[in-house]
Amino acid sequence: MKNIIAYSFILFFAGISLVSCLGDLDTMPLDDNQLVSEKVYQTKDGYTGVLAKCYASLVLTGQKGGDGGDGDLEGANEGYSGYVRLLFYLQELSTDNFLMPSSSNGLRKCLNLQWDASNASVITWTYQRLYMSIAYCNELLRECTEGKLQSRGLWEEMKDDYVSYRAEARFIRAYCYSMLCDLFGAVPYVDENTGVKEIPVQYTRKQIFEFAESELLAIENELKAPGSNEYGRVDRVAGWFLLARMYLNAQTWINENKYQEAYTYAVKVIADGHYPLASDYREIFLADNNTCKEIIWPLVQDGLRAQSSAGTNFYVKAFVNGPMDELYKTGVGSRGWGNVRAKVSLVDAFDADDVMFDGNDTWGNNKKDKRAQFMTALPNQVKDTWDVNMDMTSTFTCGYGYIKWRNVTKEDELCPSGDAYTSIDFPLFRTADAYLMAAEAILRGANGTQSEALGYVNEVRTRAYMSGKYAKNGVRSDVSGEITANELNLDFLLVERQKELASELTRRTDLIRFGKYTKGNNWDWKNGVRLGADVDDKYNLFPIPESELTNNPTLVQNDGYKVIK
Template sequence: MKKLLIYSIFILTIIVFGSSCEKLDLQPTSSTALMEEQVYSTYQGYHGVFLKIYSAMAVAGQGGAGGNDVSWDGGRSVYLRSLFWVQEATTDLIIYRTGSGYGIPSTVTLNWTTGTEFPQYLYYRAYIIIALCNEFLRKTEKNVMEKYGVWDSAKNEVEYWRAEARFIRAYQYYLLCDLYGAVGWVDDSSPNGTYPVQKTRKEIFEYVEKELLEIENKMMPSNKKIFGRTNQASAWFLLSKLYLNGQIYSGTSYFDKALTYAKKVITDQNYSLSPQYIENFLKDNNTSKEILWAIPTDTDKMQGEGVTNYLLKFPLSNYMFNFVDYGISETWSSNGSLNTTFVNKFLPEDQDFDPTDPWCDKKKDKRALLLGGPKTATYKANGSVDKPALVKENWKEGSAFITSVINYGYTMTKWRNVTKDRAKSTPTKYSNIAFPMFRIADAYLMAAEAILRGTGGSRAEALSYVNEVRNRAYNSGPYSSTSNVANGEITDSQLTLPFLLDERARELWTENWRRSDLIRFGVFTKGYNWEWKGRPTSGETNHVGQDVDDKYNLYPIPQNDILYNPNLNQNPNY
């Protein structure tokens, strides 16, 4: 049995973390393993446990780059990398090389089974975090803190701590509801050692809704925001996201409520779109007013192969440093590339990379942060190339599902370990880029979608939300700058749900929403296909995607959990 006893974690060791008044600092300040009584005997100990809840989404475990809270490889199973795999790698966004193992081929082609590793990682990571939250909530009851002699020193902060722990727990259940449907449920009132009872998908939806509504006014107000921590606007955002998907999760539509909470985010004066799209994906993105919640990282003190370090390295080869300053010192030799279907969502004139324009300022849509060039690119004697030797097609005619994707398919320049002043970087091994979990741009698009689906509001209002996002993308209208090439606004006749699905792809690619979007629009398994979707990975030469069984709208519950917990039933047809 795997070493993660996720439902009844008894915290015997914990790293004590420090914090900054302006930016959540998740790195360890002490490597000393402390017994429970020692941990909870001081304010610093309590604060360390609180920050462990956040850090569990950033690092694999308590041992730096080599540490791990689960028995799988700490690099490939780290939380945000796992989330990317289940929400982005299974969609029209990317293709991954088959030689990587671990169930990668069956995952990216929508052929996974109950034994495929990648769909299991996020499941176990989420329950570890739920267990941490439950334990923290038990230990922050007033009578417990008084017993440890900590109440007086922490009482002014503990309400925020508890609300944030409940938020993080609700977010994990939101993901479990979205990805796996009916799952086991346990909270801080559940006795340690008991098997979780399986709740229906609708019941999990209702639980998340109830939790978020209860803590909405207990969260830190957004005018006191600390980068890396959640606050009241985070709760509004997640409520909007929950309600937007409510018909999928519960069978009832909640588009009116999705609009209400999206507008709460939009009208919050403490947040606004960044002047430049790319500023949200650089190492100083903690200065962006657009990001509601982010997971920070640090090249020296939070080393590991997850968070944005993974997004930087997996699609790159070293020769690509000839064109773009990525700010890192190593790559993973092009383990993946962008799907041609995704690249084609951008204007044809914006798709190819211009070596004289590494920041894509000359493009109309500045979100087309793509690295690729014509087949005529040539390598020079010194190892450099005049243009990226990448073709847009991520297949080779007549060849089976490719084991090496180098030169097949474009890659990306969206994530860069550099600052927005564009000063030449000193490359580092690990990323300093915080991962933006929630952005206000998404709230604009959620509001527009809710209106188009028939709730309150007008088409003119929906159009204004979409054009706000597109004007920033094109640096036109109120976001006009010297890099403006074209007007990003669309007309009312262009505003349709299919257009909005594509707009979400252009705006939010690699940010872990794509699978959920495709399911909500009814096109994840059938009716819309991309390269290699549904194709066998052994000997298959036909790259044209095909419809797959609707069972793939949910991932299977890991078989080990089915075996060990008699209360759990597997999802249909697995």
């Protein structure tokens, strides 16, 4: 049984309405129709429940589980409105990785890089979701003070947890601000001290970056020691990882070279040793991945007690159709939606002989690179994501499926929670990314050696090929996957990140950092063209949603987007 904080959230917040209103984000989740603070915070369990909501807000969508009709975001389709599903649309669908041809809620605009401030609900919901999570964190930070704990008679019971509760809330808030910095740039700033009627001030992108950075540095030693927190909660390694990611992108985000800092913190993640690379890449994405040591920060799902159509349930069901369960064990039976397909560019990143699906080898044990997890065996299935008339199509067999997410255990068995909802935890941070970040930082000028960078990349590739120390009986291991120093450059590393991290919500950020997002690097349906075409550089940022500009007329829209008069 998974020992996770998210379960306490479900029990504690049952019956509490937590509906988003942008004008009240800094005061949520309490209002006249909800439990008052003094009742919520009478017990330690109450505080734990609020902290749990801070975590759960990144993977669950409401109060009833699944699509129960009591969603967090008012007016949003609950199935669409979960954070990791929304981020897929912004970070993966808009790139060279995946196709989902639906036109609903602005998905086609994301696919084609043709969005604006009002034509893509999924962009607005992502913005709202991040601020909702910030609001929960601010709520806990307002109430979890020594003074309030003393006045409520809880200090003696909570004094050992008080520091880590606050540090974890500050970490989640810093993460949310880092993502707002990445996606939207200059955004409003709210914290636990923002007044109820105060109009939030818009910070510059640099100010948002520096706030998140300062928070992470301040709480480094207040987060629990590496490996000492309960599953699903963060520790110091997560803080180091997030700093490494922010520093790696600092040149893009704030025009400052922080590659040395990126290298330093990525190496701290690697050297700490509490989150070693998994022995088998494929096991990171299964229903029992709570046993996977590589995952630094999992967003926890459970098919019975933490249900969501917006979490990993989406990453299995949207990527498969019903007939695929007859070819291999998807873990969702015939419930596949048949939505998402791999773009040609993702397929072509792998060796052609690794791509094809073999019904006698459904795990791909005979492939060189075990990351090449594609479905190619459906009747009349082709690699191209267009039909015979060269048009975009919803036909699922126009394009290969991507099947690394499976709702089964390492033993290829359905987990006890069944196949209605998935039990795969989403690996938001994992160690292989730190290896690749460290290597990239060196290639961009950090003071590590070239041989060190090569070693980091080859470690990830050796695991992918399951050779050397990663070899396992019954699995092909005759090709090492290692490359030579002459082969390692930034272009190679960008492709390696694509193969290692496809669908894990990093691709748009990576392409922008490498200068290959808007121009000079095209893929299926970019700019609405079958083979892709360049787009305006304004698409390196998403627009501040029109609804937010209406509510707060002091905000300045990102360059290139229509300004509301």
